[in-house]
Amino acid sequence: MTTQPHTARLIDGKQSAQRLLAEVAQQVQACRAEGVTPALAVVLVGDDPASQVYVRNKLRAAEQVGILSHEYRFPATLSEQQLLATIDNLNRDAAVNGILVQLPLPAHIDEGRVVRAISPLKDVDGFHPENAGGLVQGQRVLTPCTPLGCMRLLAEYGGDLAGKHAVVVGRSNIVGKPMAALLLQAHCSVTTLHSRSQDAARLARQADILIAAVGRPGMIDASWIKPGAVVIDVGINRITQGEGRSRLVGDVDIASVSAVAAALTPVPGGVGPMTIACLMQNTVTATQLQQQAAALQCAG
Incomplete structure (x- = not known):
């Protein structure tokens, strides 16, 4: 009797993203019932082909869930001051709930200054220092979309995470x-x-x-993987x-790792779709946070 070789379960990020987008669409309807339609402004500077694809996919997802989208395209020669303006x-436009500046930016523009300006x-x-600090403190803040998407996938495919040992390779x-x-x-x-870790x-x-x-x-590769581990591959390399x-x-050698891991996200089709779906979720969350802030201001 021969045993079949083990193959990790592939985690379908596309299906999970569609489930999340369906939930977001319902949340958008709830916002509209209260007289507010979530709106996302997407700013693209330059003509980087990959950035153009990402922006197009984000705008398509916004349309799918009923979020209003406004696209601002500028040439690569746009000055930093013009972008900040x-x-x-x-920021001042009450009809805009979310602002996304597509990265990377041209070399003459300080990305950190732009992030802090939003x-x-x-x-x-979820890149602003206030949100980064709030996340560490466990506050309800706007959270970077890719990690948020990873957590959603882990919740669906990894079961109860409490007490498990998680290893993050990378410290960006x-x-x-x-x-x-x-x-x-x-x-x-x-x-x-990270790059300085010994015996990683x-x-x-x-x-x-x-x-x-x-x-x-x-x-x-497989030498990094504990048998039965759940592996989330965030890397996107062309x-x-x-x-x-x-x-x-x-970043994962899928051929070798799939023989050891219990579950694994493919590339493409794993984390990528979840990142865009979480951007839509963040736009609704931003709308809700702004309504709460406005209510507190009125009460004060």
């Missing part, structure tokens, strides 16, 4: 650090690995949950295949 106008209550990317402000904060809120024991693969093999967010194609062709791959 645009953000200031959007009102924390309209910062649907966009994914690694907020991911660790969210896992702590879910009562995980959390280890963060050995530490990673202790993980019940492994989040790969380093931006290096195929870096995480590699060339010759003759002008390319394809997207993650």
Whole structure:
């Protein structure tokens, strides 16, 4: 009798994203019933092809759930002051609930200054320092979309997270650090690995949950994985295949890891769709936070 080789369950991010978008559409209807239609402003500077695709997908998702969207396209020559002036106008516009400035920006514009210029209550990317600090303290704030999407997938496919050991490979402000904060809120024991970590693969093999967010194609192979772990691959890397062709791959070597892990997100089709769905969720959350702030101001 021969045993079939083990293959990890593939986590379908597309299906999970559609379920979340359906929930968001209901929340948008509830907002409209109260006389408010959530609105998202998307700012694109330059003509980066990948950014154009991301913006198009975000606007399409907004239309799907009933969120109003306003697109602001500028040439790469736009000055930093002009961009900051645009953000200031959007901050002041009560009809705009969420502001997203598509990154990366041209080299002459300070991304940090732009992020800090967005009102924390309209910062649907969740990058503003006030939101980053609030997240660490466990407050209800706008949270970076990719980590939020990862937590949604873990809730659906990983069961109760309390007490599990989670390892986050990567410490970026966009994914690694907020991911660790969210896992702590879910009562995980959390280890963060990075370029200075010693014997990283050995530490990673202790993980019940492994989040790969380093931006290096195929870096995480089976030697990093504890048998039965749930693996979330955040990496999106475009590699060339010759003759002008390319394809997207993650940070995880899916062929080897799928023989060890219990469940694994594919690339594409895993975390990516959830990131966009969580952006829509954040736009509704921003709308609700702004209504609460306005009510408190009136009461005061």
